[in-house]
Amino acid sequence: xxxxxxxxxxxxxxxxxxxxxxxxxxxxxxxxxxxxxxxxxxxxxxxxxxxxxxxxxxxxxxxxxxxxxxxxxxxxxxxxxxxxxxxxxxxxxxxxxxxxxxxxxxxxxxxxxxxxxxxxxxxxxxxxxxxxxxxxxxxxxxxxxxxxxxxxxxxxxxxxxxxxxxxxxxxxxxxxxxxxxxxxxxxxxxxxxxxxxxxxxxxxxxxxxxxxxxxxxxxxxxxxxxxxxxxxxxxxxxxxxxxxxxxxxxxxxxxxxxxxxxxxxxxxxxxxxxxxxxxx
Numbered sequence: 001x002x003x004x005x006x007x008x009x010x011x012x013x014x015x016x017x018x019x020x021x022x023x024x025x026x027x028x029x030x031x032x033x034x035x036x037x038x039x040x041x042x043x044x045x046x047x048x049x050x051x052x053x054x055x056x057x058x059x060x061x062x063x064x065x066x067x068x069x070x071x072x073x074x075x076x077x078x079x080x081x082x083x084x085x086x087x088x089x090x091x092x093x094x095x096x097x098x099x100x101x102x103x104x105x106x107x108x109x110x111x112x113x114x115x116x117x118x119x120x121x122x123x124x125x126x127x128x129x130x131x132x133x134x135x136x137x138x139x140x141x142x143x144x145x146x147x148x149x150x151x152x153x154x155x156x157x158x159x160x161x162x163x164x165x166x167x168x169x170x171x172x173x174x175x176x177x178x179x180x181x182x183x184x185x186x187x188x189x190x191x192x193x194x195x196x197x198x199x200x201x202x203x204x205x206x207x208x209x210x211x212x213x214x215x216x217x218x219x220x221x222x223x224x225x226x227x228x229x230x231x232x233x234x235x236x237x238x239x240x241x242x243x244x245x246x247x248x249x250x251x252x253x254x255x256x257x258x259x260x261x262x263x264x265x266x267x268x269x270x271x272x273x274x275x276x277x278x279x280x
Contacts, residue, residue, distance in 0.1 A: 001089040007057040009087060013074040014040050014055075020074065023111030023131065026143040039090035043073035053257055062088055068101065072129050072207045075104040075193060102128050106247060117233075117250040121147060123216070124180045125173070128245065136269025137223060137231075137250065152201040162222055162230070169221075174207040182213070184244075221250070227268050228261040 007168035015034035022035070022043060046066060053059035062070070065111040067088055071081040081101045093101065102110075102120050110118055110131055115138040119130035125148035130138075139156055149174055151157040161169055181190045197204040216237060223231045233250040252259040 001061055003057040003059070005058075006084075006087040007055050009084065010040075010051075010055050010070070010074070013076065013080075017075060021111075022073075022107075023114070036136065040073050044124075045109050049154075051084075064090055065094075068093075068128075072102050072107065075107055076101075077104060099121060102245065106245075107245065115250060115263075118257040119248050121246055121248060123244045123246065124148065124177055124191070124193060133269070135251075136265055148193065149197065150176060152197055152204045160223060162224055166221055169208060170203060171212060172214065172216065174204060174215040175212040178211065179213050179215050180207070216246070223250075223260075225265060225269075228264045231258045231261050231265070232256070232261070233258060 007128065012035070015032070017035045018033070019035065019039070023040075024035075024039060036054055037055065038048045040047045044066070045049065046069065054062065062146070064085075065092060068081075073086055074080075076084060077138040078101060079214040083095045106120060107129060110120060110129055112277060113131055113133070115133065117131070120132045121126045122128065127144045127147055128143055133263055138160060151169065157164070177190060181194055184190065194208070197207055200206075218234070218236050221233055223233060225231060231252065233252050236248070236249045238247040239245075252262045
């Protein structure tokens with residue numbers, strides 16, 4: 001691990017970005033160009049202290065998951081992402097697997113969706129990035145966590161949808177995962193997730209034995225939010241070609257009660273998510 005070169009690369013990557021590049025308001029006057037350390041840390045889902053130590057050449061060896069999160073936070077290209085991994089002494093992710101790297105152009109689209117919950121996810125449920133509205137709708141999930149695992153093993157996954165809708169969501173998750181594992185037998189990540197869930201979730205194991213297969217597609221979903229109530233949202237899946245990734249966007253039809261509740265969610269759900277405004 002080349003700590004000096006890694007620190008320089010992170011500092012330069014941060015300096016070339018403006019808040020608007022990552023969907024953040026400018027905030028108060030800035031002494032130097034670029035993002036603040038706390039903003040990069042928040043985008044990457046790490047502590048400010050951890051990120052600061054990396055920039056000061058005294059940080060610990062970052063995990064592969066953390067390197068992927070930093071690449072997304074700094075909007076790195078594929079070549080820049082690989083360079084980041086090399087500086088940390090890691091081999092970049094192989095193209096045969098679902099890439100954990102979200103292209104800057106796709107992240108730019110995500111950043112512009114201010115009034116619609118949206119996230120980028122792999123075809124087997126690994127969350128790669130989400131906007132503030134998505135975090136407000138679902139209660140927040142750290143990048144790198146798996147939405148299928150959360151659905152079957154996290155109590156929060158039991159309260160996100162109306163109870164009567166849960167069986168259909170469960171079948172959809174399992175049927176899609178069955179299709180993914182068959183399509184990419186050499187990718188260890190989906191297979192490892194299946195093995196884990198078969199041993200930890202009786203519900204998943206039972207559904208897996210039914211051998212249903214169905215690729216995830218656009219649909220209408222209902223969400224239960226503890227503040228704004230029930231929202232019926234159209235879920236659109238936009239495929240990122242070749243990367244096994246989807247940009248998932250949730251919208252409500254104008255004139256409906258769900259549309260008004262989604263507008264309310266933007267107010268009550270984001271009021272505590274404003275970025276820090278102090279100077280670096």
